[in-house]
Amino acid sequence: MKIGEVNAKVSILALVVVGIFSILLIYTYLVTGDQVYLVWGIPTVILLLVIPLALNYMSQSEYANLEPMYRDKARPVRIKMINPHMLGEIVRIEGVVERVYFQFINRPQYLVADRSGEISVKMFTTPRYRVKKGDVVEVFGQVMKRYVVTGDPVVNAVSISPVEKTVSTRREKKDSGS
Numbered sequence: 553m554k555i556g557e558v559n560a561k562v563s564i565l566a567l568v569v570v571g572i573f574s575i576l577l578i579y580t581y582l583v584t585g586d587q588v589y590l591v592w593g594i595p596t597v598i599l600l601l602v603i604p605l606a607l608n609y610m611s612q613s614e615y616a617n618l619e620p621m622y623r624d625k626a627r628p629v630r631i632k633m634i635n636p637h638m639l640g641e642i643v644r645i646e647g648v649v650e651r652v653y654f655q656f657i658n659r660p661q662y663l664v665a666d667r668s669g670e671i672s673v674k675m676f677t678t679p680r681y682r683v684k685k686g687d688v689v690e691v692f693g694q695v696m697k698r699y700v701v702t703g704d705p706v707v708n709a710v711s712i713s714p715v716e717k718t719v720s721t722r723r724e725k726k727d728s729g730s
Contacts, residue, residue, distance in 0.1 A: 553605065555609055556613075557613075557616065558609055558612045558613050558616065559612070559678075559680070560605050560606075560608045560609035560612060560678075561605075561608055561658060561678050562601060562604050562605050562608065562658075563604060563608075563656060563657045563658040564656045564657070565656060565657050566600070566601070566604040569600060570597060570600045570601055573593075573596070573597060573600060574597055577589060577590070577593040577594075577597065580593075581593070608658060608677065608678060611676065611677035612677050612678060612680070615677055615710050615711070616680070618710050619692065619710055619711045622642055622692040622693070622694075622710045622711065623644075623692055623711075625642045626642045626643055626644035626692050627641065627642065627643055627644065628643075628644045628645075628646075629643045629644070629645060630645075630666060630667075630668040630669075631645055631647060631664070631665065631666050631668050631669040631670060631671045632668030632669040633668070634671055634695055634705050634707070635705060636697075636704075636705055638695045638705065639695055639696060639697065639705065640694065640695065640696075641694065641695050642692070642693070642694050643691075643692075643693065643694070643695055643707065644690065644691065644692050645664065645666065645671070645673075645690075645691045645707065646666060646688070646689070646690050646691070646715065646717075647664040647665050647666040647670075647688070647689065647691075648664070648665055648666070648686065648687070648688055648689075649662050649663070649664055649683055649684065649685055649686060649687045649688075649689055650663045650664070650665050650670060650685065651663040651685060652683070652684060652685055658677065658678045659674075659675065659676055659677070660674075660675050660678070660679065660683075661673065661674045661675070662674075662675075662683065662689075662709075662712065664689060664691060664707075671705070671706060671707060672698065672706040672707070673691050673693065673706065673707045673709050673712060674706055674707070674708055674709065675708075675709045675712060676708070679709075679711070679712050679713070680711070680713065681712070681713045681714055683712055683713075683714060687714045688714065688715050688717045689712050689713060689714055689715060690711075690712070690713055690714075690715045691707060691709050691711070691712045692709065692710050692711040692712075693707040693708050693709035693710050693711075693712075694707070694708050694710075695707060695708075696708045
């Protein structure tokens with residue numbers, strides 16, 4: 553659902569919960585015939601859709617407001633340079649998406665690699681652009697620990713977007729005669 557500049561989405565998990573609750577509501581009404589279940593159940597089903605949609609809208613609009621600040625303050629780094637001493641620093645990385653996790657709950661996590669290494673990039677909302685495996689992306693985010701207090705450094709992304717670059721391998725260069 554497009555609201556202003558934000559494309560708010562309900563996760564598949566929330567839709568499954570709404571579906572299960574709706575089936576239970578209809579079953580209970582058919583078995584009992586009591587309309588009180590419909591009076592309370594229908595608004596509850598609607599809220600089960602509206603609340604995740606509102607939360608997604610708020611988080612996406614907040615990230616959209618933070619993006620210009622991150623673009624201004626971000627320091628371009630190679631992935632290999634990211635270490636525990638950089639915790640809290642705002643960085644910009646470019647790389648190829650090797651894996652995508654957790655898109656079905658609107659909290660995607662990406663494994664992004666450049667020639668120096670790979671790092672996990674987490675987003676706590678739906679990204680503005682659809683990013684898939686094999687895309688060359690530009691990431692703006694902050695270095696943090698994987699598990700809040702412990703773990704290796706990861707990037708908490710505010711923005712991840714595909715860029716118009718191609719990645720060529722050494723084999724492709726040899727074949728083309730370069």
